[in-house]
Amino acid sequence: MKDEDFKGILEGIDDAAAFIGGEKKRANIVAGPDIKALRARANMTQVKFARAYHLPIGTVKDWEQGRRQPDAPARALLTIIEKDPDGVAKALADA
Structure with missing residues (x-):
């Protein structure tokens, strides 16, 4: 080291x-991204958002209610979702 x-x-x-x-x-x-606003722009419920982006529903709820903040990899994923939500959902659906 x-x-x-x-x-x-x-x-x-x-x-x-x-x-x-x-x-x-x-x-x-x-500070993490505003998950609730991101989800609202995607016009998705918490459940649909979690399923579309392979996230645990409890995690989405915790983020939105401020009990937890997304870690670095989650923030990166959320940033990509913010830029191209349909592309990310499609890529994950194909995986």
Whole structure:
């Protein structure tokens, strides 16, 4: 492991410990896309959206209700869905 990688890990641990301790300013929270708006633009129910894009319905509900944020791969998929919802649905249907 490179020194710079290790340093980054330690900084992340320090930030996490500070966040747990109440120091919210050091938190680096990445906001996810507005799933509900994305789904509304696609004119789909939660169930249809989940099925079309191979997502667990509970995950879609958690995202929409703010209980969870999409991780990096999910954010990437949602970004692609935002750009070409029909193309993504077709590609996943063919898979």
